Amino acid sequence: MPCDADLSWVGPDVTSGKGAGDENFPVGTLLISRRNRGHVMAYYHFARCIDDIADDPTLPPDQKAARLSAMNAILRGADAPIGRHDAATAETLHRHFKKLDLPYEVASDLIKAFQQDVTKSRYANWAELVDYCSFSANPVGRFLLLLHGESADILPLSDALCTALQVINHLQDVSTDLKRLDRCYLPQDFLKQEGAEVGDVALSHSKPGLRRVFDRMLDEVDSLNDQAATLPPLIRNRRMRIYTAIIVALSRHLARRLRREDPVAGRVKLSLWDVVRSLGTASRCLI
Structure with a gap:
């Protein structure tokens, strides 16, 4: 999905301080094998970040939409801007997905939902x-x-x-x-x-x-x-x-x-x- 480079990274990183321990249900649990735990945490940090983008009350809707589109592009292999934690979560998950035989849609579909939150x-x-x-x-x-x-x-x-x-x-x-x-x-x-x-x-x-x-x-x-x-x-x-x-x-x-x-x-x-x-x-x- 194309993104508006003029809006994607305008403004600060709005990733919240929430972590896995703040969620309703266990995320980084020991029940996840050590072999898969890194994949799960990379997925969680990406999901937490794009959720924060959609829910941030200070970002204008056009900036939210552009940033989410940019996150989707990075997830699928586009270059990420240097020095931004939010973009880095998509870049990291892309590296994990390259090692896994999984459809990207199990991550990118989340972006569809949060894009919908911006407009609906x-x-x-x-x-x-x-x-x-x-x-x-x-x-x-x-x-x-x-x-x-x-x-x-x-x-x-x-x-x-x-x-x-x-x-x-x-x-x-x-x-x-x-x-x-x-x-x-x-x-x-x-x-x-x-x-x-x-x-x-x-x-x-x-x-x-x-x-x-x-x-x-x-x-x-x-x-x-x-x-x-x-x-x-x-x-x-x-x-x-x-x-x-x-x-x-x-x-x-x-x-x-x-x-x-x-x-x-x-x-x-x-x-x-x-x-x-x-x-x-x-x-x-x-x-």
């Missing part, structure tokens, strides 16, 4: 949101499974898990996304049908109509998690099988918390007990 801030219905997740989240699971030599046949189950995780994250950040970026991932038809409005997420607590929208979305998440629960036994790599089982369990626990708690009143997070129980659930994969 509302979603008409659930289908539109799922389509967004197919670019913003599903490539991550596909990357991990293909990296570990898993069959392409199981990728749709991975897509279900990644879409569930993405929707959960949208619900966790529902107020922040609107206040900070004027972005709302709640299906507009759900809001209309339940007598709610986008502005309701900026209040101190959820109104009944908005709560019903959340619950409808969580119904869909539960269905996706049910599909995802069938994934771990199909994974041949033992470490990845256990890792995936942990993520499925964490996804279920967080969905339950979002049922009980109000994401408008405060960010809903996993508890230590949720993590312990998830590890217990995943331990069955050792049998």
Whole structure:
């Protein structure tokens, strides 16, 4: 994709200070083999960087779009500007991909999603949101499974898990996304049908109509998690099988918390007990 050289690197590097330890789910886990850990971390740093570009409130939209296009070009082998950490993440991932027999799309599709974030801030219905997740989240699971030599046949189950995780994250950040970026991932038809409005997420607590929208979305998440629960036994790599089982369990626990708690009143997070129980659930994969 061509990029506007006059805009691509205008302004500062906006990569946040967030690291793998700040994410909802384990990234640089020891369950990833040492042989693959470097590939995973290179992928994570690239994904974190392009997400930060799309979400930065200080960059104008045209600069975001140009910089994301430039990152895509570097990922596929274009020269990177010297001295920029953001561009270096794409250059580093390109070197990793040259060693791997993996499709570049499992990384570049993320850029499509973040390019969409620059221009699209509302979603008409659930289908539109799922389509967004197919670019913003599903490539991550596909990357991990293909990296570990898993069959392409199981990728749709991975897509279900990644879409569930993405929707959960949208619900966790529902107020922040609107206040900070004027972005709302709640299906507009759900809001209309339940007598709610986008502005309701900026209040101190959820109104009944908005709560019903959340619950409808969580119904869909539960269905996706049910599909995802069938994934771990199909994974041949033992470490990845256990890792995936942990993520499925964490996804279920967080969905339950979002049922009980109000994401408008405060960010809903996993508890230590949720993590312990998830590890217990995943331990069955050792049998």
